[in-house]
Amino acid sequence: MPSDLSSNHFELFALPTSFSVEQGLLSARYRELQQATHPDRFASAPDQERRLALQRAAQVNEAYQVLKDPLRRAIYLLSLRGLEWNDEQDTVVDTEFLMAQMERREALSEVRATTDPLDQVGRILDGVGTDIRVMTEQLASRLLETDAAALAQAKDLVRRMQFLYKLRHEAQELEAELEDER
Amino acid sequence: MAYSDKVLDHYENPRNVGSFDKNDVTVGTGMVGAPACGDVMKLQIKVNEQGVIEDARFKTYGCGSAIASSSLLTEWVKGKTLAEAGQIKNTQIAEELELPPVKIHCSVLAEDAIKAAIEDYSKNHAAGAGEEKKTA
Numbered sequence: 001m002p003s004d005l006s007s008n009h010f011e012l013f014a015l016p017t018s019f020s021v022e023q024g025l026l027s028a029r030y031r032e033l034q035q036a037t038h039p040d041r042f043a044s045a046p047d048q049e050r051r052l053a054l055q056r057a058a059q060v061n062e063a064y065q066v067l068k069d070p071l072r073r074a075i076y077l078l079s080l081r082g083l084e085w086n087d088e089q090d091t092v093v094d095t096e097f098l099m100a101q102m103e104r105r106e107a108l109s110e111v112r113a114t115t116d117p118l119d120q121v122g123r124i125l126d127g128v129g130t131d132i133r134v135m136t137e138q139l140a141s142r143l144l145e146t147d148a149a150a151l152a153q154a155k156d157l158v159r160r161m162q163f164l165y166k167l168r169h170e171a172q173e174l175e176a177e178l179e180d181e182r
Numbered sequence: 183m184a185y186s187d188k189v190l191d192h193y194e195n196p197r198n199v200g201s202f203d204k205n206d207v208t209v210g211t212g213m214v215g216a217p218a219c220g221d222v223m224k225l226q227i228k229v230n231e232q233g234v235i236e237d238a239r240f241k242t243y244g245c246g247s248a249i250a251s252s253s254l255l256t257e258w259v260k261g262k263t264l265a266e267a268g269q270i271k272n273t274q275i276a277e278e279l280e281l282p283p284v285k286i287h288c289s290v291l292a293e294d295a296i297k298a299a300i301e302d303y304s305k306n307h308a309a310g311a312g313e314e315k316k317t318a
Contacts, residue, residue: 087218088287091294098213102222105243159217166220 008080009063019070019077019143026067033060070136071165074158077143083151092159101163104128108171111178118182121175128168135161185246186280192250197257200239202226210303212295216287221248225295227259227267229303235259235267240295247285251275251292264300 010017013029035041037057042050066072075085092098107124114120135157142154185193204211204226212225221244228237238256242249254275259267272289275281281289 089290090217091291092215092217093213093294093298095211095213098215098222098224101215102213102224102241102243105222109243162217163215163220163222 009066009076012059012063013067015067017077017080019074019140021067021073023068026064030060030064070139071158071161074139074143074154078151078154078158081146081151083155090159092163094160097160097163101167104167108167108174111174118175118178121171121178125168125171125175128164128171132161132164132168135164185250188254188279189246189250189281192253192279193246196240196249196253198237198239198253199241201241202228202237202239207306208303210299210301210306212298212300212302214291214294214298216244216248216291218287219244219248221245221288221291223248223252223291223295225252225255225292225299227296227299227303229264229307233264235262235264244291245285245288247279247281247288248291250279251281251288252295254278255292255296259296264303267296268300270296 008017013026013033015021015025015029034057037053037060039050039054039057042053045053066076079085104124104127108121111117111120111124139154139157139161142150142157144150201224202209202211206228208229210227210229213223214225215222221242223242223244224240226239227235230236238259240252240256242252255270258270270293272286272293275289275292276286279289
């Protein structure tokens, strides 16, 4: 199994460099790599070897975090294909999409004032979840191709999905809070 | 990370929060979003016949710096012509609010929002008034 520090995340996990990742295989490889790079195994090894093992362990963890998450995986894959991400300057200006996101944010901020807040936040989560599912499928299909148009469409989908992930995260936090209060 | 006093002031007492009717031909609406942090900003301007911005409103879901950037911008654009408002640079907003480097993108968002609002107004106004429509 390759564990060269210069290999990309997919290569490190001996997986094909593609968006579709078999979750079972990913988890199995993660456990193997974790064992192979565990610092305890290198406790009595020479300094340099120990440092290298630590670096590998960190790389394995980072790679796993990226590969298990569809959005991070897509961003990483697009970077490997030469796409540049400029988080500071990239803005989205699709009015209709943003308006819908703002309405959802408003609904989320008003959840506590409704008669059944948990039910309300559940509805919002359902809607966001459906959108994320649909867009992940579209993203998977765009990422099967590597021409410039497909890359641009994939990037646009990623940019939209980032809003939905953020919203889902906030809705989940609110849901957890509401459940704690019950 | 500590916010500057100016950011805190706008965050705690945001100016001009709210909405105008986006279908009103004297109103321009700019919607922008920053995917990296999920912030969404809506900036609206109300423009008189002389092309001067009479009033402005904003609604922002995001961090304190994003709210402060849009709040400050609504204060700045009032009384300005569309051309003048279009000249506002994100660096001026960042400087006024003493934004740290990691929050510069919030001021970029505000600059993009006012540009989008001006563009939207020009489009609506040309179409709504039905007069001397530009062919370009």
